[in-house]
Amino acid sequence: MILINCPYCGERDQSEFSSGGEAHVARPENSDHLNDKDWGQYVFYRDNPKGIFYERWVHTHGCRKWFNAVRNTSTDEILKIYKLGENPPSKESFSNTLKTPSGEPKVGSGNFTVKK
Amino acid sequence: MSAADNKQSSYISDKEVSFKFDGKKYVGYEGDTIASALLRNNVKLVARSFKYHRPRGIYTCGIEEPNGIVQILNEHNEPNTRATVKKIYEGIRVSSQNRWPSLNIDIGSINNLLSPMFSAGFYYKTFMGPKGFWKRIYEPVIRRTAGLGKPPKEFRSKSIHQNHNADIVIVGGGLSGLIAARKLIDTQYDVLILEQDSFLGGVLRNLNKVKKINNKKPIEWIKETEKLINASKNIKILKNSLVTSYNFTNHLIALEDKCVGKKIDKNKPELTLHKIRTTHTILANGHIERFISFRNNDLPGVMLASSFEKYIYRYGVVPETNPVIFTNNSSTGTLLKSLVDLGHKPAAYVDARNKNKIGSKLLKYLEKNNIPFYINSEVEGCDGNKKVKTISIRISRNKTIKVKSSMLCISGGLNPDIHLFTQSKGLVKWDDKLLAFKPDVPFQNTITLGSVSGNYNYEKTIEEINNKLSFLKAKNIKLNIELNGSNNFNIQELWETKHEKKSNWSKSFIDLHNDVTTKDLKQAVKEGFDRIEHLKRFTTNSMGTDQGKISSINSLGIVSKILKKKISEVGTTTYRPPYAPLSFSAIAGRNTYEFYDPERKTPIHNWHIDNKAVFEDVGQWKRPWYFKKFEMESMHLAVQRESEQTRKTAGILDGSTLGKIEIKGKDALEFMNLMYTNAFTKMKPMTSRYALMLGEDGMIKDDGIVCKFNDKHFIVTTTSGGAPKVLADMEEYLQTEWPHLQVYVNSITEQFSTFNISGPKSRDIVSKVFTDVDFSNENFPFMTFKVFDYMDTEVRVMRASFTGELGYEIYITPNKALELWKKIFHFGKAYDLVPYGTETMHLLRAEKGYVVIGQETDGTVTPLDLNFNWMIGKKKKDFIGKRSLTRSDTSRDDRKQLVGIIPLDKSEFIEEGQHVVECERLPKRITTPVEYLGHVSSSYHSPNLNHCIAMAMIKGGNKLMGSKLFVSSTYGTKNIPVEVVSPVFIDPENKRLVS
């Protein structure tokens, strides 16, 4: 239900897009030199933070282009969108604007409704 | 003592409307809801309760109704409709729900006497055993006696979705909403007002609280305001539109009923789902009255006081001329006054508060009008047969008196309707003066106005709105509001009255919809469910379709008393969308028949139909499964015939559904080497190769045939279902990992029709069709292809096979496909060419030991597990998934590996999906797990070998060749003895393939 501002097409409904998980996880070039653990890290492990998350999106039912987005996972708010190859904005640049619903803790369910 | 009309009400017409309830005919007025019309006719009993089947009546006058839930028989049998919301029209047929055989005599009410069995957590405790009881006894019984209405049959929705973009959305067109709207008239903002009722005005229309606005009657002020709004350029009103969800990023969903008070028009949408995006949301959605728990507080005739008042004003019906009023706050004062003004007299006024809190003004009024009143008193309970007859009032600690009346109006306080506010993730706070939660910190651009913000004093509404909307830089409004009765709320805490146990039938309810009693709450807390979220789920309190709108705060009150905590410490459960139940048809939208899920048909489709094909769905594709030679031919016989004939002479398959992707560009070769396991560098132009695509985890994702035109041009096939994903993966890698590669990929699935012709006579047939092409083995060897002109178009023929026989794949533009197909049959007739479907394709490939992605593989299978080592370009520096093939887990030699299995007794048949085990018999009672070696992935009766052949994935299968194992079966505990063999059952030397 969020609007996503495709850098090539403009604002479109979320239903036109697909999420591609964490961004800036480069595919290792010399994978044969990696041990099982390091290669496994690339294949199987991704971050799942509450708060600022750098992630990839693709405009599946549109221009089919991939791009990057910074999203606050606790509010679904998209803070920044930038093209592949562009430098990611620094984490600090969002810290002032970042909020969590109902001021809930950094880790947890988010089922907070009553102000203590 | 009965109902009476309020002729002064101006909102209901005097046009009579007849309708049926449970088969009996009644007459109401145009504008009546089912509930108001039934009350007008003195019908008190309208439903049976969820668990105990207790008689129930209309409890409220709106969306919060927990009891009056009915089925509309003439509207595609629409179930679970709120009688307090649904308007009647001429000929509507309504029936009650959850009763058998009738509302009056309901056998299920025996549950009430068995109630110890149905107490808190009964679902979890009761239906534990013995084995088989759930399926045979519990479930059928529960399904018949519990639950809601019956689902509609053969209903085709015409509901539509509509999108809105607004600057400001006002939820609720009541007093506060209208003041806010007046402020915004002709400003630069686009404003949308959403009102759930068919009228604007809310509390001004529903209750007798406001006497005058700017010296005008409220109705005049509403009319004037609506006129001004309609004349404005920037404000739009949507009536009959209930906001059900308030999502992140100020996205709201509202449901509009397009058929209020009229028959559904079969050609028009009955519901519209509005999807609204806005910058600011103004919540002016008011409050909901709550009840009080006492003995038999569910008896028909008990009703919320403000709902009773709403029936008088909004619907012009006084449900009972002499009711008893029971309250703990001042909001009931106007009801009292309304009844007196209409010439009626309450049978008693019971107030839990003391003199000071009630105020001398009201006490004097009661005295003056000779109304029996009891202060510092409470209703202990009520009695009657299927409706209230007597009401017991405890007037002092030891003294209870009885008053006769058929109705009891109760008010336990007012809750700001914080549902939408908390959905938006705003924080609420307990207010000790109002004894209710009210909005505190908004999370989005949300403003709450009026009673939803906890402001019950209408005189102060204007000041509140001017303050809260000052940031919008709109003109301040001056408004003079004159009240009827007190502006004081003065509530006193009261959640449940102490009651005497009269009989087993006596109950004090906390949730009317789900039949949860206050006793259940106490028992659950005793059993350790002292967290409110756990308690809710264990008792099902406030989990009905009304979500406990009139009672959930009361349960917090009761629980806080038991736990000796403050309500703010107990907390509230999470409010989740939707605000009120909405029809699935509204979400699903219009029924678009065959366009909902398009059927993809190949150009040969009609020929298949003419030739008695039985179709199978493969994704959206319709593929021939098998062809019936004659009407009575069974699938088994057809498949055996098709398979035999193909190996004997020739067969042809319509493979047009196969995914096809064209890859072009300077770096196409490098890209192909990275995407697939195979090595393409040394591959000669105009040759083809069976290729595998892996995920980075080394597991097989898709397979297909790669045709190499040259280093800059490839065409690949994919599985019929895998094409979109393979294309998406190629695009992803090109954009994200290898943007330096100059490669273009494009789907050409529908640009080419594909036929697979195979069998020893296939060369003879294609030679006769394409007379200019040299099909000899020397000049057209296995895994090569040729492109040539034919029928004024370009045709590509590849020598390949998925059957193990000599075979060709023919690619042609769909426009000419049917013509070519018929031509092939014309020349094939002399060779008994047979058309075959997907089932025969599967059988033939299994005989040859070819795997099917998704059948032998399931996302956990590597090429090594299938002995596909020969397909891996080991010398290549990199390809997707390469590194994973040497991970410690993928290089284990006890992984599940592909083998063939055949039954030792050739007359036996192995079933797909069965387990491969080492034991001859399964124990009758399984006490320790039976060791499982793997599973049967494919199994067929081979007509060419005349016995069952199967493929299986079993642990360390490569080392088990020749050994004897067992396969479980659906018939008894005896397993089928089998031998592990090579999965290639026919022509292991590839003589047929390359001849």
Ligand SMILES: [Zn+2]
């Ligand atoms: Zn785009």
